[in-house]
Amino acid sequence: MGRLIFSAIASIDGYTADSSGSFDWANPDAEVHAYVNDLERDIGTNLYGRRMYETMRVWQDLGDSDEPVIADYAAVWQNSDKVVFSSTLREPTTPKTRVEPRFDPDAVRRLVAEADHDVSIGGPTIAAAAFAAGLVDEVRLILVPVAVGGGTPALPHGQFLKLRLLNERTFASGTVALHYAVD
Numbered sequence: 631m632g633r634l635i636f637s638a639i640a641s642i643d644g645y646t647a648d649s650s651g652s653f654d655w656a657n658p659d660a661e662v663h664a665y666v667n668d669l670e671r672d673i674g675t676n677l678y679g680r681r682m683y684e685t686m687r688v689w690q691d692l693g694d695s696d697e698p699v700i701a702d703y704a705a706v707w708q709n710s711d712k713v714v715f716s717s718t719l720r721e722p723t724t725p726k727t728r729v730e731p732r733f734d735p736d737a738v739r740r741l742v743a744e745a746d747h748d749v750s751i752g753g754p755t756i757a758a759a760a761f762a763a764g765l766v767d768e769v770r771l772i773l774v775p776v777a778v779g780g781g782t783p784a785l786p787h788g789q790f791l792k793l794r795l796l797n798e799r800t801f802a803s804g805t806v807a808l809h810y811a812v813d
Contacts, residue, residue: 632674632745633767634738636757639666640784641776646754648778655776662772662805663699669770670706674747677738677760680716682753683727690724713741715756735763758786766812769793775804 639656640646647653658666678686689707692700712727719729730737733756742749742765751757751766760766769791771784785791793810800806 632742632748634677634742634749634751634760634765635673635768635770636751636760636766637666637669637770637772638752638754638757638784639772639774641778641781642773643777643779644784645778645781646784648781651781655778656774658772658774658805659801659803660697660699661801662803662807663703665799665801665807666772667699667703667706670703670710670750672748673706673710673750674745675711675713675741675749676707677713677715677749677751677756679733679753679756680714680719682756683712683714683716683719686752687724733759735759735765738763738765754782754784754786758789761786761789761791761812768796769808769810769812771808771810773806773808775806 638646639658641655686707689704692704693708695701695704712724714722714727714729715733716729717731722729738760751760792813794813795808796811797809798807
């Protein structure tokens, strides 16, 4: 049985994208990127909403990068299965990907229960639905030392979440990785 893990890179004030929709400020350095690569290596399936899938799709084409951490993450992403929940996307544009017309908490619960690897849910909108259904087992936040003042929140507004710290790590850049269990 796998765990459902929500992972996000966010500003110190809790946003995955700023009020203009940009997340350029979140670009990890090589040390942070290598850490994220290692976390993602144990993920068997990634669950996305359409917008997050379209953002992540770039990794399908970055396998030939001259930067080792970029090529490594591209390989990790390409090797995982992907499920995209979208009412507008009809066909996937990457291998090992299927599209579901809506987020079904019971189907996700079964997928995680039957998984032999962990399952990741990416994107704050689809993650909010998983949090509301009580499906998320762990939260991994990579906090970048920049405050953007508004935008897309990493964690759902209007939902009470009780988290228990499992691990933390500080990087030379001032970025902090926090790993929580959802209680």
